[in-house]
Amino acid sequence: MSTDPSDLHARRLAAVRDRAREIGIDHVVVYSGEDMAYLTGERMDSHERLTAMVVPVGDGVPLLVVPALELTHALRVAADRVGAELHPWADGTDAVPLVAGTVSGRVAVSTAMPALHLVPLQLGVDGEVVLASEVIDHVRAVKTPSEVEQLAEAARRIDAVHARMGEFLVVGRTEAQVGELITAAIEQEGLAHAEFVIVGSGPNGADPHHGVSERVIERGDVVVVDIGGPLPSGYHSDCTRTYSMGAPAAGVAETYAVLEEAQSLARNAVRPGIAIGEVDAAARDHLAAAGLGELFVHRTGHGIGMGLHEPPFVAPGAETVLVEGMTFSVEPGIYQAGRWGARLEDIVAVTADGRRDLNTGDRGLRVL
Numbered sequence: 001m002s003t004d005p006s007d008l009h010a011r012r013l014a015a016v017r018d019r020a021r022e023i024g025i026d027h028v029v030v031y032s033g034e035d036m037a038y039l040t041g042e043r044m045d046s047h048e049r050l051t052a053m054v055v056p057v058g059d060g061v062p063l064l065v066v067p068a069l070e071l072t073h074a075l076r077v078a079a080d081r082v083g084a085e086l087h088p089w090a091d092g093t094d095a096v097p098l099v100a101g102t103v104s105g106r107v108a109v110s111t112a113m114p115a116l117h118l119v120p121l122q123l124g125v126d127g128e129v130v131l132a133s134e135v136i137d138h139v140r141a142v143k144t145p146s147e148v149e150q151l152a153e154a155a156r157r158i159d160a161v162h163a164r165m166g167e168f169l170v171v172g173r174t175e176a177q178v179g180e181l182i183t184a185a186i187e188q189e190g191l192a193h194a195e196f197v198i199v200g201s202g203p204n205g206a207d208p209h210h211g212v213s214e215r216v217i218e219r220g221d222v223v224v225v226d227i228g229g230p231l232p233s234g235y236h237s238d239c240t241r242t243y244s245m246g247a248p249a250a251g252v253a254e255t256y257a258v259l260e261e262a263q264s265l266a267r268n269a270v271r272p273g274i275a276i277g278e279v280d281a282a283a284r285d286h287l288a289a290a291g292l293g294e295l296f297v298h299r300t301g302h303g304i305g306m307g308l309h310e311p312p313f314v315a316p317g318a319e320t321v322l323v324e325g326m327t328f329s330v331e332p333g334i335y336q337a338g339r340w341g342a343r344l345e346d347i348v349a350v351t352a353d354g355r356r357d358l359n360t361g362d363r364g365l366r367v368l
Helices: 008-022 034-040 073-081 096-100 115-124 133-140 145-163 175-188 202-206 252-269 277-289
Strands: 027-031 052-056 063-067 085-089 104-109 126-131 196-201 222-228 239-244 301-303 310-314 327-330 333-336 340-343 346-350 355-357
Touching: 008 027, 008 034, 008 052, 008 133, 027 034, 027 133, 034 052, 034 073, 034 133, 063 073, 063 096, 073 085, 096 115, 104 133, 115 126, 133 310, 145 175, 145 222, 145 239, 145 327, 145 346, 175 196, 175 222, 196 202, 202 222, 202 333, 202 340, 222 340, 239 252, 239 340, 252 277, 252 327, 252 333, 252 340, 252 346, 277 310, 310 327
Parallel strands: 027 104, 063 085, 104 126
Antiparallel strands: 027 052, 052 063, 196 222, 222 239, 301 310, 301 327, 327 346, 333 340, 346 355
């Protein structure tokens, strides 16, 4: 999954244990999905059948609880990577007591664990169950140089798709048709799949999470295109650009220029030692000073890595202190309901003395 040294996953597990010890956690219960992939190299997706790894913070071997019917060679290799003992369980067995009976004290559980498993676990544990945000998420938030390079490669590939937007975004096509072409291009660029495609034309651009529709793209439309997909290794891309179908209407270019400056100010604010809320404030204050503050309706960004959205979050007043290796989006937007919208998004990495822009494509309002 990574070009890091072969002991990568053991080092990550040690970091989780160190963090848990630091904040008084006795056991960590790692759920399948992103947390499991980060620590073992395998996602081990589970649904109603519980898959979890119990990590004792002190002495003790991790216990990997998996459905027997899903026990593959890959999972055995994953267990070996972190020195875990495998505990397969058969259908008809309740796996929650297998986990609950091995933990006590303060137990931190992956935030992705569904209520189907979490509620019975809470009832069965002899101790306090808390979310593992301050344990696993805290460790995942700081990327190694290799992780940053993977995110940079994912960004380069999604930039290449945006560079081809003139092939896809054509007057007379529907948003859905454009979305299909973008999806194919994302896969052609070597990303594993299109995680999401937003093509918000005209009034649809004023909905930050629009998606695609059967609306036909018209001359004069402003179109928000927000796209992303992961590398085969699982590291994500996420980039938004705004396009104009022909010459923009009066005021659009001027308003977009304010947005572009707000995003630049926010990116320029990124450096180690500041609260991440200052990055949000840099964009938000500039838009407010231009009379556009009420049109910026969401946070400025989110962390990115093996998760598309993960800590740290670039939100008003957020107190997370930036350190080298953190990676997140910077994506202010303006949304004029019923008319048009615009958003500009790049992924940045915190460096020792500032930031690195992982997306490098043109940030201006591109006229097609």
